[in-house]
Amino acid sequence: MSDILLKLEGVHTHIGAYHILHGVDLAVPRGQLTMLLGRNGAGKTTTLRTIMGLWPASKGRISFGGKDITAMATPQIAALNIAYVPENMGIFSDLTVKENMLLAARKAKHAAQMDEARLQWIFKLFPAVQTFWNHPAGKLSGGQKQMLAVARGIVEPRELLIVDEPSKGLAPAIINNMIEAFQQLKASGVTILLVEQNINFAKRLGDTVAVMDNGVVVHAGSMRELAESESLQTSLLGLAL
């Protein structure tokens, strides 16, 4: 059994007058890819934003590598080697692809200071990043932007990569490329927490899975167990994988 890198215990989140998370319990094992599934409005994105401190938890505890990060500010959380790719990808449209990557490389002051070997590895994972290196990021297609968003997350070694719906709005061919990239990332040992609605995407990538509904985690276990159990799929997700 792997050790737990990220752990949420009884996390509640309020956004203004709205009570969104009602005591989320979630464990992300180190070195594995954890899928966070659930219907629209179940609280998946809110969970990710709460982990990142963008919407602070009103109750409960979030720990990363055993360290309590519940009350930390977003930059402090990110500095713990956590990369976050939001649902809208967070691409800086007016900046070039290179400048987007340079910003994510916190240790580099200039493009020349970015780790060249790592960049070459990223270029192999996401060729569009190299092709459009000096182009404005705002001119990229949706799939290319998603590749850039993930590439930005791994431009330096990170302990945890959090990605919100990477397949959203992408063509099937691009989704396949994305799955291959995540498989390679997984093989490199990065811990990944992925929110997804695309079940096939989840099935091909997930090691562990948590299913959310109404602001709580209603099921947690292995992805294989969920994929093989029609009754679980029907009761948790209302569909068959």
Next chain:
Amino acid sequence: MKALELDWKPLALVPLLALIALPLVGSGSTWLTLTVAGLAMGMIIFIIASGLTLVFGLMDVLNFGHGVFIALGAYVATSVLGGMSDWTGSTELWRNLVALAPAMVVGMLVAGAVGVAFERFIVRPVYGQHLKQILITMGGMIIGEELIKVIWGPQQIALPLPEALRGSLLLGDASIERYRVVAVVVGLVVFALLAWTLSRTKIGLLIRAGVQDREMVESLGYRIRRLFVGVFVVGSALAGLGGVMWGLYQQNVTPQMGAQVNILIFIVIIIGGLGSTGGALIGALLVGLMANYTGFLVPKVALFSNIALMVAVLLWRPQGVYPVANR
């Protein structure tokens, strides 16, 4: 897909406005005089407005108190230059420029230092609350004006140009005031430094990224509040520099001068696109030219003409000539 695409249409507005004015002014020499005067005025307004537009872009803060830094810079200049009358009274240009340098530096330092306190005690408590920002920053400006009256007195103070910067250069029949040439040069230097910082340094990249999506900048591990304080202080210092330039341009200073310039600055940053430094330069040049042409042609509509200009630009591009993405 092109690697770099320059949106040239807003750039063309400046020569277009100048060309439209040429037949209306009639005389080529008068037109040249007005055009140089307009460019000089525009560059001074740009120096003042560049910080404000970044402050708005980066933190969504509406600082209606920016004018106090202008007045402060100008008043500091009266004290510094007043104590260097031997240098300002000299007919040697280099001695005049040497006198201007400390006036500018001290004006920037004092405005920047007051900017630190202004951000800490006036702006910080009202992040994210636009109405309160407008009210409290205007209140801050009023307090600043009153403090200026306490220190320098309520009356208008003369701020004469150094000896060698008075008078005009003759270019054919056109008369170009010497100080306006200096103002254009200083404005170009400030723009070049800003452009270099924003495009060639990581701090500049962070500012540009923060203007677009500050939440994402924080998610990448950068403390945007610190960045904002830095930009606010630099913006205040630039307003102080602009105040020195504006005071010398007007050759007198009053505690209310900042509030008067405030109107022009807001027109400039709205025309430019909130958060856009390049847009602020275009906006400032357009406002400077328009003010000078209409001041000559139809003096009574000088201020109105700039408001009309802003309306026309917004009808063309509702978010300003260079809208900032993601806003």
